[in-house]
Amino acid sequence: MLGLRALVGIGVLVTSQGARALSKKTSCPLLGGSITPHLECPRRLLSMAQPIKYLGQEEAQRIDEELFTEYQFSVDQLMELAGLSCATAIVRTYPLDSLVKRKPSVLVVCGPGNNGGDGLVCARHLKLFGYEPSIIYPKRPNKPLFQNLVVQCEKMDIPFLSEMPSEAEVIDEAYNLVVDAIFGFSFQGAVREPFSSILATLRKITVPIASVDIPSGWDVEKGSPDGLQPDLLISLTAPKKAATHFRGRYHFLGGRFVPAALEKKYQLNLPPYPGTDCVLQLT
Amino acid sequence: MNQGSADPEPESKEPLRYLSKLEAAAIETELLTDYRFGRQQLVETWGHACAVAVAKAFPLSSLSKKQPTVLVVCGPEQNGAIGLVCARHLHIFDFTVQCEKMDIPFLSYLPTEVQLINDAYNLVIDAILGPETDLSPEKEPYGSILLTLKQVKIPMASVDIPSGWDVEEASADGIRPEVLISLTAPKKCTVAFTGRHFLAGRFLPYDIQKKYELNLPQYFGTDCLTQL
Numbered sequence: 309m310l311g312l313r314a315l316v317g318i319g320v321l322v323t324s325q326g327a328r329a330l331s332k333k334t335s336c337p338l339l340g341g342s343i344t345p346h347l348e349c350p351r352r353l354l355s356m357a358q359p360i361k362y363l364g365q366e367e368a369q370r371i372d373e374e375l376f377t378e379y380q381f382s383v384d385q386l387m388e389l390a391g392l393s394c395a396t397a398i399v400r401t402y403p404l405d406s407l408v409k410r411k412p413s414v415l416v417v418c419g420p421g422n423n424g425g426d427g428l429v430c431a432r433h434l435k436l437f438g439y440e441p442s443i444i445y446p447k448r449p450n451k452p453l454f455q456n457l458v459v460q461c462e463k464m465d466i467p468f469l470s471e472m473p474s475e476a477e478v479i480d481e482a483y484n485l486v487v488d489a490i491f492g493f494s495f496q497g498a499v500r501e502p503f504s505s506i507l508a509t510l511r512k513i514t515v516p517i518a519s520v521d522i523p524s525g526w527d528v529e530k531g532s533p534d535g536l537q538p539d540l541l542i543s544l545t546a547p548k549k550a551a552t553h554f555r556g557r558y559h560f561l562g563g564r565f566v567p568a569a570l571e572k573k574y575q576l577n578l579p580p581y582p583g584t585d586c587v588l589q590l591t
Numbered sequence: 592m593n594q595g596s597a598d599p600e601p602e603s604k605e606p607l608r609y610l611s612k613l614e615a616a617a618i619e620t621e622l623l624t625d626y627r628f629g630r631q632q633l634v635e636t637w638g639h640a641c642a643v644a645v646a647k648a649f650p651l652s653s654l655s656k657k658q659p660t661v662l663v664v665c666g667p668e669q670n671g672a673i674g675l676v677c678a679r680h681l682h683i684f685d686f687t688v689q690c691e692k693m694d695i696p697f698l699s700y701l702p703t704e705v706q707l708i709n710d711a712y713n714l715v716i717d718a719i720l721g722p723e724t725d726l727s728p729e730k731e732p733y734g735s736i737l738l739t740l741k742q743v744k745i746p747m748a749s750v751d752i753p754s755g756w757d758v759e760e761a762s763a764d765g766i767r768p769e770v771l772i773s774l775t776a777p778k779k780c781t782v783a784f785t786g787r788h789f790l791a792g793r794f795l796p797y798d799i800q801k802k803y804e805l806n807l808p809q810y811f812g813t814d815c816l817t818q819l
Contacts, residue, residue: 382631384629384631384632385632385635388632388635389635395813399812399813433794436794436810437812437813455627456628459626459627460628460796463625463626463798464796465797565679565683583684584646584684
């Protein structure tokens with residue numbers, strides 16, 4: 309029986325690209341030098357040795373940039389996976405049978421950028437998972453990506469509210485939880501209307517908040533002591549430094565699309581996701 | 592259970608619908624135009640679900656070879672694109688995959704030695720031809736690739752329909768995969784499929800399901816696929 313190594317040696321099985329990649333896979337910094345193909349992929353061992361990395365804002369932006377330029381991912385590809393992760397984490401944390409209100413209602417607040425896009429995808433998947441999302445999307449970029457996501461939601465009978473309820477009590481009364489998809493890791497500087505009022509209202513609600521990637525309004529690296537205090541945080545790709553200030557009960561990692569080379573380059577030390585799950589519970 | 596209290600689709604007692612080639616094409620067109628899904632979005636969703644199905648049907652712990660190797664054979668059209676996405680996700684799931692980008696080797700030709708395939712890989716993913724392809728069994732190199740695959744002894748999983756099959760009629764002498772991952776809804780040719788049959792495509796809006804009377808089975812929890 310011919311082993312893989314033998315086939316590579318024969319030069320029949322793989323192209324030269326392949327041979328390079330194969331040897332990349334079988335050399336392990338932990339174990340030193342080249343090892344036989346009989347050993348397990350060392351990636352799991354490697355990630356358990358070091359703690360997970362918390363990204364600074366610039367680093368997060370560079371990784372994003374690299375995913376779109378060097379790795380040629382499209383925004384909608386990754387946004388779909390990110391939104392799915394968010395919805396999955398929400399289902400794990402607040403399963404349908406745990407919701408207290410008569411209807412499994414969820415309010416999804418979407419901001420003006422990609423974080424908002426993640427929220428739109430998340431809302432669509434929540435609907436498929438049996439929840440009843442309603443969306444608030446006050447500032448919509450004039451780009452097909454976002455316009456299409458809106459149509460997809462509308463066609464799934466997901467209502468878009470014309471404005472955010474200004475009373476925290478109204479939200480507490482009507483919804484089981486709120487998904488905060490307002491600002492992400494690119495957020496900087498002052499919060500403009502209508503989002504400052506929206507955030508002020510969200511700071512007063514008592515139902516749980518699930519934040520997508522960064523609790524909106526927080527400094528991406530330093531956090532915010534009197535900002536939003538979400539119950540659930542879903543960090544995408546890798547957690548940002550702000551997550552070290554997160555005091556909520558549940559922290560998930562999502563966005564399971566990071567190529568091994570990128571993970572190694574930035575030393576993300578991501579722990580292994582269980583099986584084929586698209587989310588990993590960190591706390 | 593994934594059914595919410597206001598879910599419009601009642602418990603389906605009607606039989607599952609198997610699509611004709613025209614219906615399959617019409618549904619896809621509607622998703623892209625009326626529902627404004629992006630093609631890349633759909634391909635990503637399907638490819639991801641295929642990878643989950645493969646991992647479910649052939650768990651890492653069940654593979655017999657020393658390395659968890661998988662051969663993904665990708666055709667020229669959408670079926671092949673789905674195969675590439677599937678390969679990417681399989682790699683993330685810790686399979687050792689032969690395909691392109693992300694440091695995964697790409698085969699520029701398929702070894703015609705069936706023995707080599709049997710020896711080197713644990714399973715083959717057939718993402719060569721889908722229902723969108725105009726069937727032409729003499730079209731090279733896919734003709735000889737299919738011939739090789741027919742003789743392969745290791746398990747095979749096909750994406751959407753077994754490559755080379757007519758969309759509406761099962762092929763008497765075509766490839767016989769152990770696992771089939773139907774996308775969106777199963778096609779007519781798979782009615783009598785005897786292997787392990789998965790359905791992927793949970794993103795499908797209820798309106799389309801109702802319009803085409805798909806009578807899709809339930810998906811459990813947050814699963815993106817279900818077994819037929």
